[in-house]
Amino acid sequence: MPQDHRIQPHHKSPREALHSGLRSAGTRVAEAKDLWPRPSDYAGLRGSWRRDLLAGLTVGVVALPLALGFGVASGAGAAAGLATAIIAGLVAAVFGGSHLQVSGPTGAMTVVLLPVIHTYGLGAVPTLALLAGIILVVLAVTGLGRTVDLLPFPVIEGFTMGIGVIIALQQVPLLLDADKATAESTLVSAWLTAVHADWTVAWRALAVAAFVMLVHVLGQRLAPKLPIALISIVLATVGVELLGLDVARIGNLPHSLPMPSLPTLSPQVVSALVTPAMAVAALAALESLLSARVADGMAPQLTRTNPDRELMGQGLANMAVGLFGGLPATGAIARTAVNVRTGGRTRLASVAHALVLLLIMVGLGPLVARIPMAALGGVLVMVASRMVSWKAYRRIAKATHADRNTFLITFGATVALDLVSAVLAGVGMAAVMSLRHMAAYTVVRRQQLPASTREGLVDLSAQDEDLRDRIAIYRVDGALFYGNAARFVDEVTAVEDVDVVIIRFHRTNVLDASGAQALKTAIRTLKRREIPVVVQGMTQAQVRTATVTGALDQDHQTRLLSEALARAVATCRASR
Template sequence: MSATPAAAARSITRFLPSRKDYAGVAGTWRTDLLAGITVGIVALPLALAFGVSSGVGAEAGLITAIVAGLVAAVMGGSPVQVSGPTGAMVVVLAPVVAVHGIGSVALLSLMAGLLVCALGFSGLGRAVAFIPWPVVEGFTLGIAAIIFLQQVPLATGTSGTPGHNTLLAAVEAAAGAASPTVLFTLALVAGVAVVMVLVQKLFRTIPASLLAVLLATAAAEFLQLDVPRIGPLPHSLPAPALPALDPAALGSLAMPAVAVAVLAAIESLLSARVAAGMAGPDGRPTGAYSPDRELMGQGLASIAAGLFGGMPATGAIARTAVNVRSGARTRLAATVHAVVLLGITYLASGIVSRIPLAALGGVLMVTAVRMVSRRTVTAILRSTRADAAVFVLTAVITVAFDLIVAIQIGLAAAALFALRTFASLSGVQREEIPGPPAEGDGHIALFRLDGAMFFGAAERILQEISQVKDVQVAIIRLSQLRMLDATGAHALVEVISALELRGITVLLKGVRPDHLDLVTNVGVIRSLRHHKHLFEELPDAVEHARSHVLRNAAAASA
């Protein structure tokens, strides 16, 4: 009995912060600090823009980036993940705001956060490991394309249309660009890109993106360029408060909360998984993450954001990529990012409001390009046609539709291709009867089932066995059958019944012990002419088959 409380305590403590989370801070605090400052500045306009696009306002986006970013940094399972409002969440939230109003978002954030916490506590975070590599890389490529396209309005000095498809919004922004503003903004984007590339190659210890933003801002101020800036910011955070718990509202928000929770879980886990494989400026990957703790941290982050009047949060791959590329090694960087945003809110909103949006767009464009590994893309496209198709399909749907649809279709396509391959490895082979031939062996058919007999292969195997002619006894060997499901067992029943109706006696040999309950419960053994027609050894089955043939021959001659 004493083990139960101890096990429960271990189950809870695995979600709590520990000294291990900050074991390497002593050697990385400088790069973590600079990375946090960089990603904090990059996250600022994104948080404001996502808040506006969702319909809840810029302040809610900033609150979410600060509160959720801090909670997820401390409680999450990834050392480099940066959390906050994201573009994918905008797609889900905008209709909710339109139907239920702005006041519903805080309650929705709490509900979705509790669901994500439940997913983490139940251990479902590990399910992301079952997402195939081509799907993950296709998702990454699609996200990189979205991030790049989202910066087109900033790069052209125009404003995107909220709720529009990213590709269409980019095309509209480019078409609506006006001179001379577009020339100034494109020059800033190009300058930022050049600085980031050169600094990354020549001075790896300097935060290239932060330096690029500072230089672009200084240039815009010195030349007095008429380009869009970040603009006015809120000056304080509201006090936390519990949203009104209206039973009617809880019921109407139940399905949206499930959708938000699923999106937050998938996007956060995939972002953390992608970040774990990304290399920083030193060329080393960032290291492993805990999927269950990541879900728990993201759930708590959304709950905290809801208490402060914010919106649901997820792991943000764009900000996480900036964090990693800027040299982040521990969760101190993501914590600093939240503190920077908080400090900007209270102390430096006037100065930061002068940063050109084009400069931030340039940072994210370079980051998006760096997210895509040419070697990885080439390896997948040269692997198999099925994997290449899944990779391209996932990437295209991510851009054309949204992340959830892309993951669903990518997984479905990968599953179909895998089932097709699995089914191709399954089959039925007609074999020669072992040993010296005997009279009447021509009327005995010996079949061996290989691989798996499941719903993807059962029909084909059924057709092949049922086509035998001039046979009196059929021996079906099952010892090489590695997998058998209910559909496959039912197909065996149909095979036996069809052969018996034609007067062919069916003998089964070598039913595996782990399949015995299934074939018994589905009725395979019951479909045999006699329960003794089940054999463990092939010689016994062959001897019994020859005796049947001899009896039939004797009966025919009598």
């Protein structure tokens, strides 16, 4: 006869657990080949190599001022920023898990580096990059990269749209040819920059940027297959030269990469930098995986990113950067978006971007130095505009209130705070909403006999019919956890005029310590009213949780409803 309890999963003995662990380790080793380059990484290259090279050229030109600027902003200097973009861009492109990712120094990483440099000095940065790279490699080997798949869709969309707004706001100093205002928030910094701009100068830069944007709009409609970003930069540069406009240019560049050398790895330095290195590695992993996720959404026809391999690529890139005295690097969403939008489809585009930067450093510095900064700002504003999808927001807003709130929290935090805070806030909101849903769909209700169970129809016998109103049966369907513990206590203890209460857990999937404590409170409350409680249908894990917290003794729980009912009848008879 079927039994009214769930089939328990097999609990492994210590020997079985050891063998299982060894098999898992062997599987990870066997899968390690997936973390390294392979010929299939360049599938489709024959048909896309021209577009890839053009995309790489465009991204290289766009990445140049960003690399120089982030290097200067971190305090390490322009040469360190450019070396980071070249070395990390090349290594991550070859070894990373994304076909589209472009890596290098980023604004978020600069924010993390500033306090480290202030505390430990500039010489600690290469060691920090090396340690962070090692941590990322460990994360890749242990398979933790796939945790990014747990991020909810509204968090990804809110992050993407917020990044688009941030990219546009970051261009305000370039668009107005003004000094960037100092503020922790990009939004505040952009506002202060605009307020204090010299508009007798700003109009010229704004006109250059407007021209670039106009070329973009017309080019996307008339010739969408051409590298519009690169064309607009060339036309803007030629126009500025012919008209003799006095606008800010990229300026002089360093002429060579620094020589590689092993950074300081003394025990004192390593122990001091372990915690900052973990923070840098966490930011690099989060920013790279989210950037790759966004890129996957922009080019859904391509193979999705292998997150573990992406962490491996970023780890190796940071280790290489540490040897060249560069900054910690990560996947750069702005440059990645430019790569996708300008036609990049294989890793050749990312590799070409790094080689373009190297070529510019070695031989084309004087020409690139004449490019107006406002032209680059205009390109990035157009990139940002494509990341702000109102259609995506409307879809999410119409889905559920929880999805809309999660999206808005993530978007607002991305714009007003920083990337890590935004993701944490979005995931936190999604978790809260999920808990609310779980609590709302958990049912605590009174059940009447007869009850159809796995053992058949369970009911009182004819001689016990007089006890039907004296036995109250409650069933808990779903979860009994901290989100609904108080409601459970209120429901069960509100019972009146009964001799025994049966609480059925045969359809309870989750019981945590708070839920067990709620059960304990309900049992004690009813006991003070001289109403005994019989618990039925718990799993072995739930029994263990309940006994550890002191909610009930293991012998006081029955597996079958018929057993619980027989015990309740006996208790009723004994009390009369």
